[in-house]
Amino acid sequence: MKAIQLTNGFGFEELSLQELEIPAPGPKEVLVRMRAASLNFRDLVILNGIMPVDIKFPFIPLSDGAGEIVAVGEGVTRFQAGQRVATNLQQRFYAGNPRAEVLKNSLGGPLNGVAAEYVVLHEDGIVSIPDHLTYEEASTLPIAALTAWSGLIEYGGMQAGDTVLLQGTGGVSIFALQFAQMTGARAIITSSSDAKLERAKALGAWQTINYTEVPDWDKAALELTGGGGVDYVLDVGGAGTMVKSIHSLRVGGTVSMVGFLAGLSIPEFDVTTILQKAATVRGSQVGNRDHFENMNRAIGIHRLKPVVDQIFSLDRIGEAFALLAEGKQYFGKIVIQI
Numbered sequence: 383m384k385a386i387q388l389t390n391g392f393g394f395e396e397l398s399l400q401e402l403e404i405p406a407p408g409p410k411e412v413l414v415r416m417r418a419a420s421l422n423f424r425d426l427v428i429l430n431g432i433m434p435v436d437i438k439f440p441f442i443p444l445s446d447g448a449g450e451i452v453a454v455g456e457g458v459t460r461f462q463a464g465q466r467v468a469t470n471l472q473q474r475f476y477a478g479n480p481r482a483e484v485l486k487n488s489l490g491g492p493l494n495g496v497a498a499e500y501v502v503l504h505e506d507g508i509v510s511i512p513d514h515l516t517y518e519e520a521s522t523l524p525i526a527a528l529t530a531w532s533g534l535i536e537y538g539g540m541q542a543g544d545t546v547l548l549q550g551t552g553g554v555s556i557f558a559l560q561f562a563q564m565t566g567a568r569a570i571i572t573s574s575s576d577a578k579l580e581r582a583k584a585l586g587a588w589q590t591i592n593y594t595e596v597p598d599w600d601k602a603a604l605e606l607t608g609g610g611g612v613d614y615v616l617d618v619g620g621a622g623t624m625v626k627s628i629h630s631l632r633v634g635g636t637v638s639m640v641g642f643l644a645g646l647s648i649p650e651f652d653v654t655t656i657l658q659k660a661a662t663v664r665g666s667q668v669g670n671r672d673h674f675e676n677m678n679r680a681i682g683i684h685r686l687k688p689v690v691d692q693i694f695s696l697d698r699i700g701e702a703f704a705l706l707a708e709g710k711q712y713f714g715k716i717v718i719q720i
């Protein structure tokens with residue numbers, strides 16, 4: 383079978399297409415013919431050796447994939463051959479809140495990932511995918527969609543009538559926009575690009591703000607909500623956005639702290655910012671399998687279609703990573719067809 387590996391070390395130049403043996407499923411495991419994988423910022427920082435995960439070479443990257451079960455091992459009860467499934471990033475995160483041991487079992491680092499034609503997975507580490515989705519679309523669900531779903535709906539409690547502020551038009555924020563639309567919440571979304579804001583409007587955004595032209599987007603969000611503030615912010619910027627995210631909140635609002643696209647540390651931070659807003663700031667670790675199954679049910683009922691920007695073949699994975707690394711040349715998700 384064909385697989386992408388980092389053979390000896392980190393970096394773009396270490397990615398290579400290899401011919402490997404098809405693995406066999408052991409007890410409680412299934413063999414999945416992977417059909418598609420999607421890229422996440424996490425894959426990029428792992429590829430570059432920046433993320434502190436214990437990688438053993440040769441290493442197969444990417445955590446998010448979708449495919450068809452072609453064989454099952456002894457004692458498998460949750461699935462059978464022929465079923466269409468997606469991977470769960472954290473293979474042992476089934477329910478409740480994340481715990482330390484859960485985070486050590488992530489696909490695509492430290493565990494081998496899904497950039498391969500065949501992958502063996504534990505039956506507890508996969509979920510069924512909605513019938514109306516292609517494999518390419520379903521491959522976008524495990525991190526980007528589940529992070530938005532868990533942060534806003536499962537842990538956050540977002541409801542119809544709430545207002546949510548979303549940052550940028552990457553994978554997580556576009557799913558969050560679609561879930562806000564699905565829930566009957568209204569979304570304010572920011573972007574550095576007016577053209578992308580137009581696309582976000584077409585997906586149902588209530589208001590848009592160009593964060594390059596309007597650096598005080600927190601004040602703009604307060605104005606748009608009559609001074610009251612938003613119920614939720616999904617913060618993907620980290621250090622560069624967190625203070626403004628809290629400023630944008632209504633009293634008692636919640637920031638789901640997802641990413642660090644705009645930096646890691648805030649040199650001076652007035653902690654009364656949190657007190658004054660009685661804010662909840664919750665760090666995200668994607669979501670558990672129960673959340674994933676709830677989300678897929680909702681996606682199926684509402685026939686939600688993930689926004690896939692570009693699809694690359696497996697041998698063009700380097701180009702796909704280059705597009706991801708560039709940062710702002712896509713809208714939604716980048717997918718690899720396997």
Ligand SMILES: NC(=O)c1ccc[n+]([C@@H]2O[C@H](COP(=O)([O-])OP(=O)(O)OC[C@H]3O[C@@H](n4cnc5c(N)ncnc54)[C@H](OP(=O)(O)O)[C@@H]3O)[C@@H](O)[C@H]2O)c1
Nearest residue numbers: 423549550551552553554573574640641642644666667668
């Ligand atoms: N902790 C978790 O559970 C978790 C899960 C998923 C993702 N993440 C992290 O969350 C972040 C977003 O993930 P993603 O998959 O959505 O990434 P992505 O698809 O790569 O998002 C890229 C987009 O982010 C926007 N952006 C960049 N800097 C920004 C800023 N300063 N303010 C507002 N928007 C900005 C840009 O939108 P425009 O081009 O429209 O300006 C850019 O196109 C990443 O840091 C990722 O590692 C964390």
